[in-house]
Each structure stands twice: as structure tokens, then as C-alpha cells.
Amino acid sequence: MDDLNLLRDLGRALDREPPATLVRQRSRLAQARPRRRRPGPLVIAAAALATAALVLVPALLRQSGKAPATHRPGTVKAVNLLLVGADGVRGDARADSIVLVHLPADRRRVTVVSLPRDVEAPAACPGATTGGRLSGTIPNRSLTCVTRNVEALTHVRVDHVAILAYAGLVEMVDAVGGVEVMLPRAVDDPASGLKLSAGRHLVRGRPALAYARARHGLGDGSDLDRVKRQQALMAALAKAAREKITNPVTLARLVNAVTSGMVADRALTPAFLKELATSLERTDPATARYKIAPVVPDPRDPARLVLDEKRAEALFRTLR
Amino acid sequence: MTAPPAVPETASDADLIRRSHDDPEAFAALFDRYAPMLYRYVARRLGPDPAEDLVGDTFLAAFGRRDRYDLDRADARPWLFGIVTKLVARHHRDEAARYRALRRTPAGAVHDDPADAVAAAVTAAAVRPRLAGALEALPRRDRDVLLLVAWADLNYAETAEALGIPVGTVRSRLNRARRKVRAALGDTDPTREEA
Numbered sequence: 001m002d003d004l005n006l007l008r009d010l011g012r013a014l015d016r017e018p019p020a021t022l023v024r025q026r027s028r029l030a031q032a033r034p035r036r037r038r039p040g041p042l043v044i045a046a047a048a049l050a051t052a053a054l055v056l057v058p059a060l061l062r063q064s065g066k067a068p069a070t071h072r073p074g075t076v077k078a079v080n081l082l083l084v085g086a087d088g089v090r091g092d093a094r095a096d097s098i099v100l101v102h103l104p105a106d107r108r109r110v111t112v113v114s115l116p117r118d119v120e121a122p123a124a125c126p127g128a129t130t131g132g133r134l135s136g137t138i139p140n141r142s143l144t145c146v147t148r149n150v151e152a153l154t155h156v157r158v159d160h161v162a163i164l165a166y167a168g169l170v171e172m173v174d175a176v177g178g179v180e181v182m183l184p185r186a187v188d189d190p191a192s193g194l195k196l197s198a199g200r201h202l203v204r205g206r207p208a209l210a211y212a213r214a215r216h217g218l219g220d221g222s223d224l225d226r227v228k229r230q231q232a233l234m235a236a237l238a239k240a241a242r243e244k245i246t247n248p249v250t251l252a253r254l255v256n257a258v259t260s261g262m263v264a265d266r267a268l269t270p271a272f273l274k275e276l277a278t279s280l281e282r283t284d285p286a287t288a289r290y291k292i293a294p295v296v297p298d299p300r301d302p303a304r305l306v307l308d309e310k311r312a313e314a315l316f317r318t319l320r
Numbered sequence: 321m322t323a324p325p326a327v328p329e330t331a332s333d334a335d336l337i338r339r340s341h342d343d344p345e346a347f348a349a350l351f352d353r354y355a356p357m358l359y360r361y362v363a364r365r366l367g368p369d370p371a372e373d374l375v376g377d378t379f380l381a382a383f384g385r386r387d388r389y390d391l392d393r394a395d396a397r398p399w400l401f402g403i404v405t406k407l408v409a410r411h412h413r414d415e416a417a418r419y420r421a422l423r424r425t426p427a428g429a430v431h432d433d434p435a436d437a438v439a440a441a442v443t444a445a446a447v448r449p450r451l452a453g454a455l456e457a458l459p460r461r462d463r464d465v466l467l468l469v470a471w472a473d474l475n476y477a478e479t480a481e482a483l484g485i486p487v488g489t490v491r492s493r494l495n496r497a498r499r500k501v502r503a504a505l506g507d508t509d510p511t512r513e514e515a
Binding site: 006010014021026 | 356
């Protein structure tokens with residue numbers, strides 16, 4: 001046998017079957033694709049939204065030492081913001097997580113309610129492939145239909161709405177230098193690209209996003225479990241942002257990440273945002289309540305979810 | 321998460337790359353086609369641990385320079401193996417350590433799969449340490465040529481294309497490398513046929 005064949009034999013002896021995790025490398029390719037630039041003006045208006053809702057502005061006001069404008073009780077109204085986390089780098093966005101942020105009139109305590117995306121939607125959306133669910137594509141990034149459905153489901157008035165593209169979330173997490181997540185056990189999920197040992201981890205943007213989106217290897221694999229993790233991530237992000245924004249470089253990166261990652265409705269004018277920001281001076285994000293809209297399997301189709309009417313009503317009443 | 325693209329299996333590599341200019345998803349089809357092959361090649365040279373990332377790096381690099389791909393070349397394997405060879409070179413320490421380990425490992429010990437071991441043991445067992453030693457001692461350029469031929473199954477022309485060198489150079493490097501491998505196997509090699 002000649003030397004080349006001996007070498008080939010050695011090669012075969014050393015062979016390894018490609019592991020299933022190889023597909024993770026394929027998704028790196030997907031992320032490398034050029035992102036479509038989103039329209040400009042509304043994006044600016046969106047800048048303050050996530051930040052206002054969570055952390056930045058109150059902290060900024062405190063930091064600058066300026067006396068905030070005082071608001072007499074009754075002059076400020078409660079505000080409900082609808083935030084839609086979406087896959088949205090190309091073409092039509094796909095709603096993946098849907099969150100209602102309630103800022104009460106006294107602005108003391110923010111309530112964040114996640115609406116499970118598999119909840120049956122009352123209204124059909126023309127042009128959207130929702131399969132009758134709350135999630136699904138958002139044609140042309142139009143949020144009218146999602147908004148209408150959320151209002152019909154919750155009977156809560158939605159004052160403003162914004163899409164946060166997941167790419168923006170990744171950048172926000174990176175801007176604050178990573179967030180802490182807690183894993184009850186080791187996870188290796190090729191579908192989301194998440195591979196971490198059990199315990200606490202400081203993770204950067206991409207693994208943080210994988211943590212928020214993973215359906216496999218964490219918890220019970222349900223969407224509800226995923227929603228819990230998304231809320232944990234929001235809280236971790238709020239906490240990290242609050243600690244880190246005293247650094248002007250971090251602050252600039254964070255604001256930039258938010259502006260590039262969001263598209264908001266037209267009513268979120270700079271004037272309104274300024275007012276909103278000022279009114280949030282007394283809000284402490286650490287006290288925010290994170291809730292999940294109570295749901296039960298649809299009696300007609302167990303693969304679907306419907307709101308647990310009694311308990312949902314009790315929750316949503318506090319937001320009206 | 322990403323649905324497989326609707327790409328006909330008969331499309332040539334060049335077709336896929338051409339389409340990927342407008343529809344980046346077409347490039348993912350190229351990944352599906354060749355990632356396992358590249359993985360095996362890298363895993364042989366560097367071991368399974370770095371192979372996964374390196375395959376990803378290869379496709380990212382390829383995607384980044386797809387504009388420069390010569391669309392007259394229907395088969396993208398030489399192009400991809402050329403990129404992978406450059407990336408493997410950055411891991412020369414891993415590669416040297418791998419051959420050193422093979423040189424010391426008793427034959428059969430590297431197998432996970434007994435069936436695999438039986439098939440290969442017949443010829444490879446006795447000579448593996450010497451082969452590994454020879455690979456380790458080869459200059460990188462000669463080793464690149466030898467392994468693209470022996471392990472990546474590229475022919476001379478494809479190897480030349482992958483490395484961006486003339487076919488004559490492939491021939492001379494391959495001859496030199498094989499001479500050294502044969503010398504390392506020596507006269508005590510029981511399986512060697514006398515010419």
C-alpha cells in the first residue's frame with residue numbers, strides 16, 4: 001500500500017461526524033448579512049422610549065443634579081406603551097415578544113405585562129401570516145393590527161407603540177457590558193445557539209438574545225417559560241443599565257443602540273417624550289412589576305392559548 | 321429558525337454564489353452543501369474542538385468575498401478549501417500538538433467507534449506514529465498540498481486553484497512531501513510495496 005493510501009486511512013481513522021451544533025455556524029452567516037437601514041425620523045423619537053420606560057432618563061436627571069419639573073397630582077396621565085420585540089432585519093418584521101408597559105399616573109411603579117405570542121388574536125390582520133395568533137409577520141412594520149388586537153384582548157388603551165428589533169437588543173446588552181443570567185442547568189441548544197453551563201453567567205448580547213429566545217434545553221420548552229426568561233433579561237438589562245450609565249461612553253452606546261433598534265409610532269413626538277421623561281423622575285425601575293397575562297389552553301384547540309378571562313380581567317383592570 | 325432556502329439541488333455552486341448577491345439566503349445552501357466536508361477536513365487536521373468555529377469562520381470569510389468569486393468555476397470546493405487552509409495556518413500550534421499526540425498515542429486509542437477501529441487498524445495501526453511524525457515535520461506549504469490531495473480529495477488542478485499556485489508547484493511540493501513520508505515509514509514498514 002502506498003504512502004498516500006496510508007495517509008487516507010489515517011484520515012478516515014481520525015474522522016469525526018459533524019456535530020448537530022454545526023448548524024449554529026450557519027446562523028452566524030445569517031447574522032452577517034447586510035442590514036437594511038430603517039427610516040430615520042421616527043427612530044429618533046423612539047430613542048427615549050425604552051430608556052424612558054426603564055431607566056435612563058430618571059437616572060440622568062438625578063445625575064445632572066437638576067431639579068426636575070414637579071408635577072402636581074392629577075396633571076399627569078397614566079400611559080400605556082406597547083413594545084413589540086421582532087425579528088426585523090429584513091423586509092417584514094415578525095412579532096416575537098409582545099409587552100405592555102404601564103406607567104401609572106403617579107409614575108411610581110412601572111408594570112410590565114408580557115402577552116404570550118401564541119394567544120389567539122380576535123381580529124385578523126390583512127397581509128399578516130399570524131395563523132390567528134398574536135405573533136406573526138407585521139407587514140411593512142405596521143403596528144396597527146397588533147395594537148388593535150392587544151386592545152381588543154385586554155381592553156387597555158394603547159397610547160404608544162414601538163418595535164424593538166432584536167438586533168437592537170443585542171447592541172443594548174453589549175453597550176452595558178453584558179447582563180447576568182441564571183441557568184438552573186447546563187444548556188446546549190443548537191436552534192438558538194445557546195451553550196452555557198449551569199449557574200450565573202455574565203453574557204454578551206448574542207448569548208443574551210439566545211437565552212431570551214431559546215425554546216429548547218431551558219425550562220419546560222414552552223413559550224410561557226420563554227416569556228419568563230425575556231422578562232428576566234429585561235430586568236437584568238435595566239439593572240445593568242442603571243449601574244453603568246454614569247459612564248458617558250456607555251450611555252452614548254446605549255442611546256445609540258436604542259435609536260438604531262427601534263421604530264415607533266408618530267405620536268411619540270420629541271415634546272411628548274420630554275414630558276414623559278420628566279414625569280418618570282420618580283420611577284425606580286428596581287420596583288417594576290413583571291407580569292404575564294394569564295392564559296389557558298383553548299378548549300376548542302389545545303394547541304392554542306386564550307386568556308384566562310377572570311384573572312386576566314383582574315390584571316388588566318389595574319392598567320386602565 | 322431559518323427555513324431552508326428553496327434552492328434546487330442541481331444548482332451549481334457558481335449559481336448559488338451568483339444568486340447570493342441579491343438573495344443572501346442562497347449562500348446558506350452552499351453552507352449546507354459543504355460545511356460537513358470542511359468540518360471533517362479541519363477536524364482531521366486540528367481536532368474536533370476548533371473545527372466547528374473554523375468552519376463558521378470560513379463561510380463568513382467566503383460570504384464576505386463572494387463578489388470576487390470567479391463565476392466561471394462551477395465547483396466552489398477549491399475556493400472554500402483555499403480559505404480553510406489559510407485559517408488552519410493560524411492554528412499551527414494546535415496542529416503540531418495534534419500530530420505529537422498521535423505520535424505518542426497507542427494505535428486504536430483515538431477511536432471512539434470500535435467498527436471504525438477495526439477497519440483502519442489493519443494497515444494504519446503500525447504506521448500511525450510514523451505518519452504523524454512525518455506530517456508534523458513537513459513544512460506547512462508541503463503539508464497543505466499533501467493533505468488537500470489525500471484528505472480533501474482535490475486533484476492537482478483543484479489544489480493549485482485552492483492555494484493560488486501553478487500546477488507544477490503542486491506537483492513538486494507533493495513529490496517532496498511524499499518522499500519525506502515514505503522515508504519516515506522506512507524499510508520496516510510491513511505494508512509497503514516495493515516499487
